[in-house]
Amino acid sequence: MTIEEALRRLMPVVPELLPGHVWLAGAGPGDVGQLTLHAIAGLAQADVVLHDALVSEAVLALAKPEAELVPAGKRCGRPSSEQTTISAGLVAEARAGRRVLRLKGGDPFVFGRGGEEVLALAEAGIPFRVIPGMTAGLAGLAAAMIPATMRGINQAIIFATGHGAESQHASLNWEAMASLGQPIVLYMGARRIGTIARRLMAGGMPADLPAALILDATRAEQTVTVTDLEHIAGTVGEGDEESPALIVIGRIVTMRARITDLISQAKQEVLF
Ligand SMILES: C[S@@+](CC[C@H](N)C(=O)[O-])C[C@H]1O[C@@H](n2cnc3c(N)ncnc32)[C@H](O)[C@@H]1O
Structure with missing residues (x-):
């Protein structure tokens, strides 16, 4: 099987990112080869990508050209978005009917505050999916x-x-x-x-x-x-x-x- 055929065969397992939904995905530690199929699918479908500071340029380049890329990262010792602001932003984007990808470095639930963001989405009644990533x-x-x-x-x-x-x-x-x-x-x-x-x-x-x-x-x-x-x-x-x-x-x-x-x-x- 060629790589193209293998990817085509995998297409039916790729879920659809629907308007008003949020995917919380891990992007792995930087190398694009560490992305999962579902994370790539999120990048290809999202209208807005809220991403951590550690998500690499090579990964963000896979977003669709018209997608809005919003830095929403926390980085030790540097000015960074408040966690409550990030969570509120996810809820607001979803309520505006956009397809939202929240992209974090590594795995979203390892030292990444993904748990807090999912709690905020659940409390607000926003449909979401968690996509595991390769932790650093x-x-x-x-x-x-x-x-x-x-x-x-x-x-x-x-x-x-x-x-x-x-x-x-x-x-x-x-x-x-x-x-x-x-x-x-x-x-x-x-x-x-x-x-x-x-x-x-x-x-x-x-x-x-x-x-x-x-x-x-x-x-x-x-x-x-x-x-x-x-x-x-x-x-x-x-x-x-x-x-x-x-x-x-x-x-x-x-x-x-x-x-x-x-x-x-x-x-x-x-x-x-
Ligand atoms: C806020 S934590 C996020 C961890 C991430 N959720 C994960 O699962 O890898 C950020 C820390 O992860 C580690 N890290 C993430 N990517 C890395 C990389 N490419 N190389 C080395 N360390 C990395 C560093 O210790 C960095 O300060």
């Missing part, structure tokens, strides 16, 4: 050649946000998390990694535990820096604040070097 913590690890789970290394994986790490009230118990001995994938953690790393070491994580900083995961500009827990904070540069960052802490990080060493020894071509 999974797609970003795979794109960096770090298996999220590896037999003999880990039996669980922790996804955590670094947001609030310096607040006495909102902070997670990093010392207790360290004691679980399982890898941690940190979203929004670059600015607070100094504090988090200190607390993980205080909880018993070894200073030489492998750690990686992944910037712009799955995008053409992706970079991966491998170091250890003690030195991970030093790998975050000032200019990096522009780039979305994931931090991975745990022995799964060693897999990247094992895989890439074998590839270079064999002079093998790997297509990312």
Whole structure:
């Protein structure tokens, strides 16, 4: 079957985005190849696309030419739309009879306030659909050649946000998390990694535990820096604040070097 035939065969499973309806969709971490069929269908049908700051230009370029693209993102440390304004905007656009796509980076329900938006739609009686997306913590690890789970290394994986790490009230118990001995994938953690790393070491994580900083995961500009827990904070540069960052802490990080060493020894071509 050709790609065109495969896509044609899939067309009947693509739902219709109706006037007055909202689709809350995940766009994945940036690479257009991570979009789901339903997210593409949403882009192709929407009259208005309210999108997060992290949704890439290449993804937005798939909207129909006459669609209105409205930035409605929250970005740490920058002026951003209030959550209540975003939710009210979704309700207003739907009530105006438009086909509305709310497009978020990654998965809409992972550290993305998608739950709050769906509650607002449900309370307002607006028909909606939730379209899962590939979360950065999974797609970003795979794109960096770090298996999220590896037999003999880990039996669980922790996804955590670094947001609030310096607040006495909102902070997670990093010392207790360290004691679980399982890898941690940190979203929004670059600015607070100094504090988090200190607390993980205080909880018993070894200073030489492998750690990686992944910037712009799955995008053409992706970079991966491998170091250890003690030195991970030093790998975050000032200019990096522009780039979305994931931090991975745990022995799964060693897999990247094992895989890439074998590839270079064999002079093998790997297509990312
Ligand atoms: C507000 S959270 C949204 C997460 C998103 N809903 C998801 O499922 O991936 C934004 C954070 O996700 C991470 N992130 C998203 N896209 C990324 C990418 N392409 N590369 C690295 N980190 C990314 C970063 O930690 C960023 O600060």
